[in-house]
Amino acid sequence: MAKGSSISGFPEWLPAERVVEQRVIDTLREVFELNGFIGIETRAVEQGSSLLKKGETSKEIYLLSRLQEVGHESDTPVDQRIGLHFDLTVPLSRYVVEHSGALPFPFKRWQIQKVWRGERPQEGRFREFVQADIDVVGDGTLPEHYEVELPLVMVNALERLREFGLPKATVHANNRKLSEGFYRGLGLTDIEGVLREIDKLDKIGADEVSKLLVETCAATPQQAQACLELAQITASNGAELVERFNALCEIHHIDVNGTAYAMAKEGLDTLTMIIDEAYKIRPGSVIADLKIARGLDYYTGSVYETFLDGADDLGSICSGGRYDNLATQGNRKYPGVGLSIGLSRLVSYMLHRAGATANRISPACVLVAVWNEENRDDSNAIANTLRSRGIAADVAPTAAKLGKQIKYADKLGIPYVWFPNENPADDGSDEVKNIVTGDQRPADAQSWEPDTVYAQQSVTVNAENR
Amino acid sequence: MAKGSSISGFPEWLPAERVVEQRVIDTLREVFELNGFIGIETRAVEQGSSLLKKGETSKEIYLLSRLQEVGHESDTPVDQRIGLHFDLTVPLSRYVVEHSGALPFPFKRWQIQKVWRGERPQEGRFREFVQADIDVVGDGTLPEHYEVELPLVMVNALERLREFGLPKATVHANNRKLSEGFYRGLGLTDIEGVLREIDKLDKIGADEVSKLLVETCAATPQQAQACLELAQITASNGAELVERFNALCEIHHIDVNGTAYAMAKEGLDTLTMIIDEAYKIRPGSVIADLKIARGLDYYTGSVYETFLDGADDLGSICSGGRYDNLATQGNRKYPGVGLSIGLSRLVSYMLHRAGATANRISPACVLVAVWNEENRDDSNAIANTLRSRGIAADVAPTAAKLGKQIKYADKLGIPYVWFPNENPADDGSDEVKNIVTGDQRPADAQSWEPDTVYAQQSVTVNAENR
Numbered sequence: 001m002a003k004g005s006s007i008s009g010f011p012e013w014l015p016a017e018r019v020v021e022q023r024v025i026d027t028l029r030e031v032f033e034l035n036g037f038i039g040i041e042t043r044a045v046e047q048g049s050s051l052l053k054k055g056e057t058s059k060e061i062y063l064l065s066r067l068q069e070v071g072h073e074s075d076t077p078v079d080q081r082i083g084l085h086f087d088l089t090v091p092l093s094r095y096v097v098e099h100s101g102a103l104p105f106p107f108k109r110w111q112i113q114k115v116w117r118g119e120r121p122q123e124g125r126f127r128e129f130v131q132a133d134i135d136v137v138g139d140g141t142l143p144e145h146y147e148v149e150l151p152l153v154m155v156n157a158l159e160r161l162r163e164f165g166l167p168k169a170t171v172h173a174n175n176r177k178l179s180e181g182f183y184r185g186l187g188l189t190d191i192e193g194v195l196r197e198i199d200k201l202d203k204i205g206a207d208e209v210s211k212l213l214v215e216t217c218a219a220t221p222q223q224a225q226a227c228l229e230l231a232q233i234t235a236s237n238g239a240e241l242v243e244r245f246n247a248l249c250e251i252h253h254i255d256v257n258g259t260a261y262a263m264a265k266e267g268l269d270t271l272t273m274i275i276d277e278a279y280k281i282r283p284g285s286v287i288a289d290l291k292i293a294r295g296l297d298y299y300t301g302s303v304y305e306t307f308l309d310g311a312d313d314l315g316s317i318c319s320g321g322r323y324d325n326l327a328t329q330g331n332r333k334y335p336g337v338g339l340s341i342g343l344s345r346l347v348s349y350m351l352h353r354a355g356a357t358a359n360r361i362s363p364a365c366v367l368v369a370v371w372n373e374e375n376r377d378d379s380n381a382i383a384n385t386l387r388s389r390g391i392a393a394d395v396a397p398t399a400a401k402l403g404k405q406i407k408y409a410d411k412l413g414i415p416y417v418w419f420p421n422e423n424p425a426d427d428g429s430d431e432v433k434n435i436v437t438g439d440q441r442p443a444d445a446q447s448w449e450p451d452t453v454y455a456q457q458s459v460t461v462n463a464e465n466r
Numbered sequence: 467m468a469k470g471s472s473i474s475g476f477p478e479w480l481p482a483e484r485v486v487e488q489r490v491i492d493t494l495r496e497v498f499e500l501n502g503f504i505g506i507e508t509r510a511v512e513q514g515s516s517l518l519k520k521g522e523t524s525k526e527i528y529l530l531s532r533l534q535e536v537g538h539e540s541d542t543p544v545d546q547r548i549g550l551h552f553d554l555t556v557p558l559s560r561y562v563v564e565h566s567g568a569l570p571f572p573f574k575r576w577q578i579q580k581v582w583r584g585e586r587p588q589e590g591r592f593r594e595f596v597q598a599d600i601d602v603v604g605d606g607t608l609p610e611h612y613e614v615e616l617p618l619v620m621v622n623a624l625e626r627l628r629e630f631g632l633p634k635a636t637v638h639a640n641n642r643k644l645s646e647g648f649y650r651g652l653g654l655t656d657i658e659g660v661l662r663e664i665d666k667l668d669k670i671g672a673d674e675v676s677k678l679l680v681e682t683c684a685a686t687p688q689q690a691q692a693c694l695e696l697a698q699i700t701a702s703n704g705a706e707l708v709e710r711f712n713a714l715c716e717i718h719h720i721d722v723n724g725t726a727y728a729m730a731k732e733g734l735d736t737l738t739m740i741i742d743e744a745y746k747i748r749p750g751s752v753i754a755d756l757k758i759a760r761g762l763d764y765y766t767g768s769v770y771e772t773f774l775d776g777a778d779d780l781g782s783i784c785s786g787g788r789y790d791n792l793a794t795q796g797n798r799k800y801p802g803v804g805l806s807i808g809l810s811r812l813v814s815y816m817l818h819r820a821g822a823t824a825n826r827i828s829p830a831c832v833l834v835a836v837w838n839e840e841n842r843d844d845s846n847a848i849a850n851t852l853r854s855r856g857i858a859a860d861v862a863p864t865a866a867k868l869g870k871q872i873k874y875a876d877k878l879g880i881p882y883v884w885f886p887n888e889n890p891a892d893d894g895s896d897e898v899k900n901i902v903t904g905d906q907r908p909a910d911a912q913s914w915e916p917d918t919v920y921a922q923q924s925v926t927v928n929a930e931n932r
Contacts, residue, residue, distance in 0.1 A: 036830035036860030066584035362501035394502030429723035
C-alpha cells in the first residue's frame with residue numbers, strides 16, 4: 001500500500017501495485033463473462049431506507065450531505081437521506097426490482113465496484129474497498145442448480161488468480177435451513193441469535209460461544225453443546241454428511257417426523273447435492289462445513305465462505321449465499337444466489353504476502369530517445385508508428401544526455417530504448433537497445449517486434465509462491 | 467438510461483447500455499496505455515481542506531458522515547471532514563505530493579473513475595459520473611511539448627470513439643497568460659473576475675457578458691468591448707493567430723514594450739507552438755479559440771475545451787489545462803498539464819443521439835440446451851469445454867421445452883443454441899443452431915468455432931451515425 005496514506009482505512013496503491021489490482025479485475029471479468037454473466041454497474045449511493053433495511057453492516061453506513069446542507073443534516077430523517085452502498089447485493093436487489101421489465105430472467109450478473117463501510121478506524125480494516133460479485137436472480141423461482149454452479153465459477157476464478165500468488169481456495173458451504181431446523185428441533189427459538197453467536201466461533205472459541213448461547217439465546221448448556229457439535233461437522237461427500245448429521249439428531253433426540261427435522265432435511269438435501277455435484281467437477285473445491293453461519297440476515301438457504309490454504313488469518317475471502325426475500329415487489333419475489341470476493345484484501349495479500357508486483361511501472365514497451373528538441377517530431381513519429389502496430393511507446397521527456405534518457409526508461413521499467421537515425425540522409429537506420437540484456441540492433445518501426453518476454457506489462461510473484 | 471432511476475442525477479445503465487460504457491472505457495484505457503500513460507486509482511474521498519481549496523466546483527461537495535455521527539456532524543469543522551472527490555485532478559495532485567518519492571517524473575498517468583458533485587438536482591446534470599483523465603506532472607519543471615502532446619492523445623482517443631457514434635471532435639485551446647497579459651495591458655486588474663465572466667459567453671451572450679464586465683469587474687465599456695473582441699479570435703495556424711492578436715493590441719493601444727504584453731507574448735508563443743505542431747500531425751484537430759477561459763482557478767497557462775461537430779448543446783466534452791501551482795510541497799512544485807473527458811455525458815450522447823447499443827445483452831456466444839435435469843452435467847461439460855477455448859457459454863436455466871430455451875437465448879441475444887447429443891451411444895453428434903440465420907449443423911465442442919460476425923459481444927450504432 002502507498003505509504004503515508006493519510007486517511008485511515010482508505011487504501012491506495014502505488015502504480016506497480018495498481019497493475020496487480022487491474023490484472024486481477026481483468027481476470028475476474030474474463031472468467032465471469034466466459035460463464036455468461038452480464039456486467040452491470042450501479043450508482044454508488046442508495047436511499048437510507050434501503051441501506052438500513054438489511055444486513056449486519058447496516059450500522060456501518062456513510063451518509064452523504066451537500067456542503068450547503070451542513071448544519072441542517074439532521075433536518076432530514078436518516079432513511080430519507082442517501083448513503084454509500086456497503087455491498088453490491090442490496091444495490092442489485094434494488095436494480096432488479098426497478099428494472100425488472102427490461103431484464104432477462106434468470107438474470108446472471110457480474111459487478112466489480114468499490115463499496116464503503118463507515119466503521120470505526122482500526123488496524124487492517126478497509127473502509128473503502130473493491131468487491132467482485134456474481135449473482136443469479138430469478139423471477140418468482142430460482143433453480144437449485146445455481147447453488148452449486150456459482151461457487152464453482154468462483155473456484156474457477158480463484159484458481160486463475162493463483163498466477164498472482166494466491167494459494168488454493170476451498171469453498172465451505174452450509175445451509176440456513178439445516179441449521180435452523182436443527183436448532184428448532186432442539187427446542188431453541190431465537191434462531192438469528194444462535195446464528196450470530198455461532199458466527200463468532202473462529203474469533204472467540206467454543207467456550208465463549210457456548211456461554212453467549214446460554215446468556216443471550218436462552219439455550220440450556222445441553223442445547224448450546226448440541227449447537228457446537230453441529231458446528232464441528234465437515235464433510236466432502238453427501239453420504240458422509242447425511243450420516244454424521246443424522247447421528248447427531250439421534251443423540252439429541254430430534255424427532256425425524258417433526259416439522260423442524262423436515263426443514264433441516266430440506267437444507268441437508270440441497271447441501272448434499274452441492275458437495276456431490278462439486279466433487280464430480282472439481283474434487284476438493286467445495287466442502288460442507290456446518291459452522292458457516294454468515295452474519296447477514298438476508299440469507300435463507302445456502303451460505304458460503306471461502307478460505308485460502310495457509311492463510312486462515314485472512315478469514316473468508318469470498319462469501320455469499322441464497323436470499324429468497326431480499327428483492328420483492330408486492331407479491332412478486334426475486335430469489336437470488338451469489339458470492340462476493342473481497343478484492344482489495346485479496347490484492348493486499350498478493351502484494352504483501354505473495355510478493356506480486358508488476359514487471360514494469362509503465363505500460364510502454366519502448367522509450368524513443370530524442371537527440372535534440374528540434375527533432376522531437378521524428379521521435380514522436382516513430383512512437384506513433386509503433387503504437388499503430390499495438391506496441392506501447394513513450395518518448396523521452398527531454399533531449400537530455402543519452403545516459404539520462406536510458407535512466408528514465410530504467411526507472412519506468414521500459415525494456416527497450418529506441419535510437420532514431422541521427423542522419424537519415426546517409427545509409428544508417430534506427431537502432432533499438434534492450435537495456436536489460438544490452439542487446440542492440442538496427443530496427444524499423446514499421447516491422448520491429450519486441451521479444452515476447454519483454455512485450456507486455458505483466459505481474460510476477462516470488463518464486464516460492466508460484 | 468434506466469427508466470425510473472429513483473435518485474435524481476445518479477444515472478444507471480441497463481445491461482445493453484453498460485456494454486457501450488464498458489467498451490468506451492476499454493478503448494480509452496487502450497489508447498492511454500499505448501501512449502505510455504500509467505494507470506492509477508485514487509480513493510474516492512479527500513480531506514475537506516483539500517476539496518475546498520481549489521476549483522469552481524468547490525461549492526459542490528458531498529461530505530460524508532458515519533451513521534454514528536448523525537446529529538453531531540457539525541461538531542467537526544468542514545475542512546476536517548472527508549468528502550467525495552469532484553474531479554480527478556485534485557486527487558492526482560495530492561497523490562503526487564504524498565508519494566513523490568516512489569514515482570517516476572515526469573509522471574504520465576491515466577485515471578478513469580467516478581466523481582461526485584453535490585449540485586442542486588436539475589434536468590440533465592449528473593451528480594455522479596465517470597471521468598477519464600490523462601495528466602503529466604513534472605518535478606520542478608515540465609517541458610512545454612506536453613501541452614500539445616496531451617490534447618493530441620485525447621484527439622486520438624476521441625477519434626477511436628467514433629465507432630460508437632461520436633462525431634468528429636475539435637480541441638479549442640487558449641492560454642491564461644495571453645488573456646491575462648491582454649487584460650492587464652488594457653488596464654484591468656480583476657483578472658479572475660474577467661475570466662469568470664468571459665467563461666459565460668456561450669451561455670448568456672456578448673451583451674450580458676459586457677454588462678457584467680462593467681458591473682462586476684470595474685471595466686469601462688471600451689475595455690469590455692476589447693475583452694469581447696479578444697474572445698472572438700480563432701485561428702488554425704500560428705501566423706494567423708499572431709497577426710490577429712497583434713492587430714487587436716495595436717487597436718487598443720497596448721504597449722508592446724510593457725510587462726503586460728510580455729506576459730501575453732509568453733502565452734501567445736505557447737499557443738502558437740501548440741496549434742502549429744498539432745497541424746503538422748493532425749490538421750484541424752486543435753485550433754486557437756481565445757474565448758476559452760475555463761472557470762477553474764488552478765489553471766496557469768494552456769487551457770482546453772473540446773467540442774463535437776453538430777453537438778454544440780453538449781458543451782465541452784473534454785477539458786483541461788496546465789496548472790503550475792496545484793501540487794506543492796514546501797518550495798517544491800509539481801507543475802502539470804492534463805485533460806479530462808466527461809465520460810458519462812459522452813456515453814449518454816452515444817446511447818440517445820447516436821443510437822449506440824450492444825449487439826447482445828449477454829456476453830455468451832452459445833446457450834447449451836438441457837434435455838432434462840438429469841443430463842444437466844452433460845450440458846455443463848460442453849459449456850466448460852467451450853469456455854476453456856475462449857468461447858463464452860451459458861447453459862439453459864431449466865430443462866424446459868426447446869422453444870422456451872431458444873426464446874431465452876433470443877431474449878439475451880445469444881446467437882447460437884447448442885443441442886447435446888441425446889443418445890451418445892449411437893453414432894449421432896451434438897448440433898449447433900444459429901438462431902439468427904436458422905443454420906443448423908453437427909458440431910464438436912472441442913473444435914467448433916462461431917462465425918466471426920457472431921463471435922463477440924460488440925457495439926453497433928445507427929447507420930447514419932457511422
